[in-house]
Every structure is written in structure tokens, then in C-alpha cells.
Amino acid sequence: MLKIWGRPYSSNVIPVIWTANELGLDYDLMLAGGSFGKLNTDAYGAINPNRMIPAIQDGDFALWESLAIVRYLAARYGADGLCPADLQTRAIADQWMEWSASKAFGPVIYLFFATVRTAPDARDAEKIAGLRDEAHAALTILDGHLADRPFVCGDDFTMGDIPLGCVAYRYFNVDVDRPALPHVEAWYERLAQRPAYQAHVMRPFGTNPDEWAALEKACAAEGIL
Ligand SMILES: N[C@@H](CCC(=O)N[C@@H](CS)C(=O)NCC(=O)O)C(=O)O
Known part of the structure; x- marks a missing residue:
């Protein structure tokens, strides 16, 4: 297996x-x-x-x-589902997967560390605002792309949505004010309808190291998943 x-x-x-x-x-x-x-x-x-x-x-x-x-x-x-058979459609999926890693993941994960993984009294508001702006600037590019298509490759959900969907969950669930990104928000709502996204991406973060360790123990106890 x-x-x-x-x-x-x-x-x-x-x-x-x-x-x-x-x-x-x-x-x-x-x-x-x-x-x-x-x-x-x-x-x-x-x-x-x-x-x-x-x-x-x-x-x-x-x-x-x-x-x-x-x-x-x-x-x-x-087959021709998550990995599109059409070469150009697959290339678009690849493009956004690479872009997720090169442009979106970094600011969002550092924003996540600066908020969720930092004790409230140790948080640096200026640094958080800078990372939020950087993440928003990157995601604005995705917002433009999603303005006239429901998913990254068009009408169908593909692997091109997967890394960015994980980034989006973190971005939309850290405690910061976010300027609007209407098309990314609508796409995120579409992802949130998917049972596998709900079960495996929309998970609690744990807000401090003790909670994090407890989540890991709970995970082991669940024999996940
Ligand atoms: N580019 C690698 C990065 C892998 C990576 O950074 N993994 C981290 C976790 S997100 C890791 O192994 N950290 C050590 C640990 O979790 O103990 C990938 O996408 O697989």
C-alpha cells in the first residue's frame, strides 16, 4: 500500500x-x-x-x-482528472504550482509563523503588516487569473489548485485584516465545499507549542486518517 x-x-x-x-x-x-x-x-x-x-x-x-x-x-x-491530459492545460497547472512555491508560499508561511506560531505578546505588528502586504500583492496576481475561471486551469479542479489551496487556507485563517480579493475568496469557498479539503486542509493549527504537541499526539491517537 x-x-x-x-x-x-x-x-x-x-x-x-x-x-x-x-x-x-x-x-x-x-x-x-x-x-x-x-x-x-x-x-x-x-x-x-x-x-x-x-x-x-x-x-x-x-x-x-x-x-x-x-x-x-x-x-x-x-488519469485525466487532477493531472490534465491536455499538455497546455497541464502546463498551466504546473505554472501555478511553481508560482505557489516561488511567490505565494513564502509570505503566507512567514505570516503564519509571525501570528499563529508566535505568542500574542511577542508578535511584531509591523512585520506582520509587511508580510500581509507581501502575501496580498502575490495573491492579487492569482485574483486576476481567477476573475474569469472557477479553478486555476479553468472549469475543472486540478492539481494546479492544490498547493495554492493549502496556502489559501493559512492566509484566510490567520488573525490579520486582509484587503479584499474577491475572486480568490470565491475560489477558496469552492475549495471549502470539497470533502477532502475540509478533512485534510481545514484543520486546527494549534496556537502555541503545547497545543501543537497536543494536536500531534491526538493525530497519533486517531491513527490518522
Ligand atoms: N521543498 C520541500 C520542503 C520540505 C520541508 O521543508 N519539510 C519540513 C516540514 S514542512 C520538514 O521536514 N521539517 C522537519 C520536521 O518536520 O521535523 C517539499 O516541498 O517537500
Whole structure:
């Protein structure tokens, strides 16, 4: 059975878990990273020599780098669904996946760290406002793209929506004032209708290290997922 290594609250693992669930795949989640450890074992080093999560094993085949994994799962198990058969449509999906990593992920994850992962009395309002502006400027480009299409590649949900959908959940759920992004907001509402997004992306963050550790324990106890 497919194995997904990682902790299900990690920003690079969530896209892989969401993809597997969109595809209806059976998999074993191998809890690793954070307080679950295991990354420094020889066995894990043989799967991912970077000793980072996520990684997958699909039979004898091992793969790391979250976006490569999303593409692999979509192409191997998604036929003409998550991974568009039309080359130009697929290229548009790839373009927005790369753009998510190069332009949107950074400001949003640093905004997330500066808010959710920083104690309220240690938060730096100026830094938060700067990151919010940077994230908003990036997402304004996506807003323009989504003005006349419901999903990144057009009428259908594809892998092109997956990394950005994960970024969007964090952006829309940190405690900051956000200028309007009407088309991104409408797209985010569409994603929020998807059961796999609700179950695997729209998860509690944990607002301090103790809560975070408790979430990881709860996850292990649930035998997730
Ligand atoms: N570019 C890599 C980044 C992987 C990465 O930074 N993973 C982090 C978690 S998000 C990690 O392994 N951190 C160590 C840990 O979780 O213990 C990817 O997209 O897979």
C-alpha cells in the first residue's frame, strides 16, 4: 500500500495528503517529523536523504519533494482528472504550482509563523503588516487569473489548485485584516465545499507549542486518517 511519511499538520505534507484523498487512495500515514521524529534514522535516510517530510513509498518506488509527489500521484492515479491530459492545460497547472512555491508560499508561511506560531505578546505588528502586504500583492496576481475561471486551469479542479489551496487556507485563517480579493475568496469557498479539503486542509493549527504537541499526539491517537 502507498505510504505517506510526514505529520499531517505540516504545510508541505498537507498537499500530498489532500491529493491522495482527492484520488480516493488507500494509504498508510507514517507519522514522522516534528515530535514524531524518525527523520534521522537510516531507514528514513534511504527514503529521503534530505531527512525532511513529506516522502512517499509506492511499492519499491520512493519520492520526495511535495510538488513532485502531488504531480506523481495525480498522473499515476488521476488519469485525466487532477493531472490534465491536455499538455497546455497541464502546463498551466504546473505554472501555478511553481508560482505557489516561488511567490505565494513564502509570505503566507512567514505570516503564519509571525501570528499563529508566535505568542500574542511577542508578535511584531509591523512585520506582520509587511508580510500581509507581501502575501496580498502575490495573491492579487492569482485574483486576476481567477476573475474569469472557477479553478486555476479553468472549469475543472486540478492539481494546479492544490498547493495554492493549502496556502489559501493559512492566509484566510490567520488573525490579520486582509484587503479584499474577491475572486480568490470565491475560489477558496469552492475549495471549502470539497470533502477532502475540509478533512485534510481545514484543520486546527494549534496556537502555541503545547497545543501543537497536543494536536500531534491526538493525530497519533486517531491513527490518522
Ligand atoms: N521543498 C520541500 C520542503 C520540505 C520541508 O521543508 N519539510 C519540513 C516540514 S514542512 C520538514 O521536514 N521539517 C522537519 C520536521 O518536520 O521535523 C517539499 O516541498 O517537500
